[in-house]
Amino acid sequence: MLSYRHSFHAGNFADVMKHVVLVALLRYMTRKEAPFCYIDTHAGAGGYDLRGEHARKTAESEAGIGRISLATDAPAPVVRYLDIVRRYAATAGPSGYPGSPWIAAELMRRQDRLMLCELHGSDFPQLRQMFRPDRRVHCYAEDGYRFSIGLVPPAERRGLILMDPSYELKNEYSMAVTTLGRLHRRFATGVYALWYPLLAGRDSAMLRRSVDRLGIRDMLNLELVIADRNADVGMYGCGMILVNPPWTLRNDMELALPYLAEKLGRNIDSSYRIEVWSVE
Ligand SMILES: C[S@@+](CC[C@H](N)C(=O)[O-])C[C@H]1O[C@@H](n2cnc3c(N)ncnc32)[C@H](O)[C@@H]1O
Numbered sequence: 001m002l003s004y005r006h007s008f009h010a011g012n013f014a015d016v017m018k019h020v021v022l023v024a025l026l027r028y029m030t031r032k033e034a035p036f037c038y039i040d041t042h043a044g045a046g047g048y049d050l051r052g053e054h055a056r057k058t059a060e061s062e063a064g065i066g067r068i069s070l071a072t073d074a075p076a077p078v079v080r081y082l083d084i085v086r087r088y089a090a091t092a093g094p095s096g097y098p099g100s101p102w103i104a105a106e107l108m109r110r111q112d113r114l115m116l117c118e119l120h121g122s123d124f125p126q127l128r129q130m131f132r133p134d135r136r137v138h139c140y141a142e143d144g145y146r147f148s149i150g151l152v153p154p155a156e157r158r159g160l161i162l163m164d165p166s167y168e169l170k171n172e173y174s175m176a177v178t179t180l181g182r183l184h185r186r187f188a189t190g191v192y193a194l195w196y197p198l199l200a201g202r203d204s205a206m207l208r209r210s211v212d213r214l215g216i217r218d219m220l221n222l223e224l225v226i227a228d229r230n231a232d233v234g235m236y237g238c239g240m241i242l243v244n245p246p247w248t249l250r251n252d253m254e255l256a257l258p259y260l261a262e263k264l265g266r267n268i269d270s271s272y273r274i275e276v277w278s279v280e
Contacts, residue, residue, distance in 0.1 A: 002120050004166035010048035011061030011097040013264040014238040016068070017224045018195050020081045020256050021240055021249075022100055022162060025191060026107040027080065028246035029160050035111035037154035039161040041144030041179070043116040044099045045123040046130040047088060051095035063226075065097060067263050075255035100162055101127065105137060112136060115151050117144035145179045152187035159190040167197060173207050181214040184243060191244045198237035200229055211241055211277075219277035220245040222253055224260055228269040241277075250274060 009015065029036050050061045065085060068074060074082060084106055088098035098106070101116050108114065114137045118124045124141045131137035140147055144163070152159065161183060165176050173196070180194055198204055211219070225237035242249065257272035264270070 002166070002168065004168045005054060005120070005123070006044040006099070006166075007048050007052060007054035008058050009060050010055055010099070011050050011065040013064045013224070013226050013260075014195070014197065014235065015097075016064045016081075016264065017222075017238060017257075017260060018164065018240065019084075019098075019100065019103055020077055020260065021193060021222065021242075021253070022103055023081045023084055023107065024077050024249055024252040024256075025160055025193060025246065026104060028248050029158070029191070030107060030109060030112075032158075034158055035109075035113070035156045036158035036160060037113045037115060037151075037156050038104045038108060039115045039117075039148055039151055039154075039159060040101055040104065040164070041117050041148045041161065042164045042166065043101045043118040043127055043139075043144075044164075045118075045126040046099045046101045047092055048097045048099060049093070049095055050097050061097065063266070064264065071263070075259050077252040077256040078259055100164060101137070102130065104162075105131065105134060108136065110136070113154070113156070114138065115148075116140065117142050117147050119143060145175055148179065149182055149186065152183055152190060154187070157189070159187060161190055161192045163192065163194040165195075174210060177207065177210040177214065180211070180241075180243070181216075184214065184216055189244065191246065192242065194241045196239050196241070197235045198223065198225065198229070198239060199235055200231075200233070204239070216243055217278060218244050220249065221273070221275040221277050222257065223273040223275075224257060224264070225269065225271045225273075226261070226264050227266045231267075233266070239273075250276075
């Protein structure tokens, strides 16, 4: 039984980082005229209301998008993300915040396809409803780990795969990494982005070791730390593992991550990391 609902966390610091990266990846993918396929293994509801009951309960967005939505000093990759957030609010209402599927659909073209997996019984109908008139979008009430394997390689031979699990289950770090490896074996040229939380008491080094064991050559690891790992905050940061990252991403992140660390950091311990990850 799934209990995680992204509506409690939408627009928090982790969403901001993830969606800044996603916008940068999508912009790169749309540079070429050739179509591509976007796969979201854990899609969520597609969009959220930051004044809704769930979001108000945690108020997490106040320490996320709330800190930068009106910024006038943001670097270009963050400005591009903020522009998408504003476009969503213009259609959904001022307290609307977009989910990854909406961001992707907004930046993708007529020739592209979106494949979205979401298992939650309440979020899936919302997701399907959001994209009902959009023929590019296919929504599946399926397990994203299992179902995505059959979606690759896509017919387009170009693909961006976002893996954004809720890490509710004990073995989910290993499920995520195993799935990344299986996907990559079937579709080695795809661009992959796997999001992960940095949690006090959980060993993210274990995640790194299992990613190392996949033996994938071209990877980038991005991390944003917004609090002291010993502070009583639960998630003190988050990261993303990129496989086959576009050559433009590193430069974008060198602009975006220091800014996000400064704006979203809760104390002087905020930091970021951009690490080229190459396996011999
Ligand atoms: C972190 S949220 C996704 C947020 C979304 N990617 C975004 O950025 O807007 C994770 C979602 O995965 C869903 N989920 C959990 N396990 C799943 C699975 N095995 N397959 C598909 N969806 C799953 C949860 O219901 C939740 O909505």
